[in-house]
Amino acid sequence: MENDLYGEVLLDHNMHPVHKHALPTATCSHQGINPSCGDDIVLSLEIDGGRIINGSYVGSGCAISQASADIMLELIIGRTVDEALHLKALFTAMIDGSITDSELEELDEAMALQNVSHMPARVKCAMLGWKTLGFLLNEK
Amino acid sequence: MNRPIGGYLNVSGEMKMNERDVRADFPLLERYRELAYLDNAATTQKPQCVLDAVNEYYLGENSNPMRGLYDLSVKATQAYENARESVRDLIGAASCREIIFTRNATESLNLAASCLGRAIVNEGDEILITVSEHHSDLIPWQTAARERGAKLKYLECTAEGEYTVGALKAALSPRTKIFAFAAVSNVFGRANPVAEFAEVCHSNGTIVVCDGAQSVPHMKTDVGALGVDFLAFSGHKMYAPMGIGVLYGREELLEQLPPFLTGGEMIEYVTRDAATFAELPHRFEAGTVNAGGAVGLDAAIKYIRSVGIENIEKRERELTRYAFDRISGIPHVSIIGSPDPDDHHGIITFTVEGVHPHDIAALMDRDNIAVRAGHHCAQPLHQFLGVASTARMSLAFYNTEAEIDRFAESLSGLRRRMGYGE
Incomplete structure (x- = not known):
């Protein structure tokens, strides 16, 4: 039952994050906070010529917020800013429950968070990384 | 007029505390038998007698209390004022004039902070609260301190959540006008020595505001013995409906306070430019009151009494x-x-x-x-x-x-x- 959400992919990214570290080469970074639950991350990106060539996050929070940020970075590193914004739109649609099956495929491991769409209280946890990303990219 | 409220109580005089008996009083627990509801400090479930009393009020007594001159409005007024008497008796207050109905403990504490702030706090004064206060007993004091140019000071506890009389004495100064604290912390669950704190404060000329949200539902409360000047609590944490709360205030202090909210039913006489305000406690109950909620609280108090x-x-x-x-x-x-x-x-x-x-x-x-x-x-x-x-x-x-x-x-x-x- 709990594997609906706390599945292998999510637990693995929470326990063994790939992109949780400092990023000295960052060209921009921004702090994202969910004040009511204390999720707190700083997302850093290295953007060169409209492409996200590296990215990382540091911070603390629940498994959903942390794993979601890690999975997001896995997806967007190497992509152009436009592609990353497209993925953000898809992820948002998935959480809203308005995504098609073919679009869902593009989200790859982020599909692990699909069931958050049935858990209103956890939406902001799953969205934290993506919202912070949106802030960084729209600032550019 | 004669509401058969006692008839709703389905707990026998000799209270059996075995789980079957008391759980049967709570329809939600019966409905969700698989649920272990362990969030009672947030809100408690409601017994059938409370639900019935609220229903009966709306079925047979509903009208706008205090306004009408007709029989139904008199009934509603009586039901509402009976609830006030029930609260007075529960906490041992001297008079019903000292019992103000609010929405919840948060509103009660906002009332106390806003009115006391304007009445007795001046520039350079101090307001003391504890570091473990619930935001409802913290932000109103931040606001009052800012508005009055006063300093908000914090009493700190040990890692075990203990506040000592010695620490309180050390934190009080001649300028400490108010000390606000929870009788029981909603995080530690620890009870403070309320009566001792009140005594120390009074000998310093400091007004004592006590947040009883986590204490009144769980232990005997007597404002006289505790010596607090104000006591705030919520109905919904003590088996009553949401939307009804209480602020107790000592009468001579309430008399000195300016109004909180203004509007209907809190006035005596109004001209285009000025108004005189109604007597206690109505002065602090502007607008149409939550009579149904008060009736529910009355039933909840009777239920608590029946259990003991x-x-x-x-x-x-x-x-x-x-x-x-x-x-x-x-x-x-x-x-x-x-x-x-x-x-x-x-x-x-x-x-x-x-x-x-x-x-x-x-x-x-x-x-x-x-x-x-x-x-x-x-x-x-x-x-x-x-x-x-x-x-x-x-x-x-x-x-x-x-x-x-x-x-x-x-x-x-x-x-x-x-x-x-x-």
Whole structure:
């Protein structure tokens, strides 16, 4: 039952994050906070010529917020800013429950968070990384 | 006129505290038999007699209290004022003029802070609160201090959540106008020595405002014996509906306070340019009141009386001890506050190493166990303790050992389910 959400992919990214570290080469970074639950991350990106060539996050929070940020970075590193914004739109649609099956495929491991769409209280946890990303990219 | 309220009580005079009897009083617990509801410090479930009393008010007495001159309005007014008398009796207040109905403890504390701030706090004065106050007993004082040019000071506790009389004495100054504190902390569950604090404050000329949200539902309360000047509490944490709360204030102090909200039914005489205000307690109850809620609170107080507040306190102590026993042996689990269960009054706030409290609550939800997670409206306390957030289980007398067993079993499995080894 709990594997609906706390599945292998999510637990693995929470326990063994790939992109949780400092990023000295960052060209921009921004702090994202969910004040009511204390999720707190700083997302850093290295953007060169409209492409996200590296990215990382540091911070603390629940498994959903942390794993979601890690999975997001896995997806967007190497992509152009436009592609990353497209993925953000898809992820948002998935959480809203308005995504098609073919679009869902593009989200790859982020599909692990699909069931958050049935858990209103956890939406902001799953969205934290993506919202912070949106802030960084729209600032550019 | 004669509401058969006693007839709703389905608890026998000789209270049987075995789980079947009391749980049958609570329809929601009957409906969700699989649910272990362990979030009673947030709100309690409502017994059938309370639901019936509210229903009966709207079926047979509803009209706008205090306004009409017709029989139905007189009935509504009587029902509302009977509830006030019931509250007065519950907390041992001297007069019904000292009982103000509000929406909840938060509104009560906002009233106290706003009105006391304007009446007695001046530039350079100090307001003292504790670091573990609920935001409802913290932000109103921040606001009052800012508006009056006063200083907001914090009394700090030990790691076990204890506030001592010595520390209080040291924190008071000749300029301390108000000391506001919770009788029982909603995070530690620890009770403060209210009467001693009040005595120390009064000898310093300091007004005592007490947040009773977590104490009034669980222990005998007598404002005279406690010596507090103001006491705030919520109906919904003591088996009454949401939307009805109480502020007790000593009459001679209330008389000196300016109005809080203004409008209908709180006035005596109004001209285009000025108004004189109604007598206590109506001066502080602007607009149409929550008579249905008050009637529900009246029924809840009668229900508590039928069970016996001493029995409730005793049973909750037993359950708290039992929960401590079950939790203590579980690795990686830390209880916030005192190691003595008798300091917890049904509230056990905890952390599990490596598992975020929101994940604790979400996993427990899968096991049909309702616990709270987050900062419990006490962010400065969490900053003080150096933890971002915590999880909290909180008991009412209708909880059972079997529910606590399920909680402990779920708690033991959390780390494994989050991907840790043993």
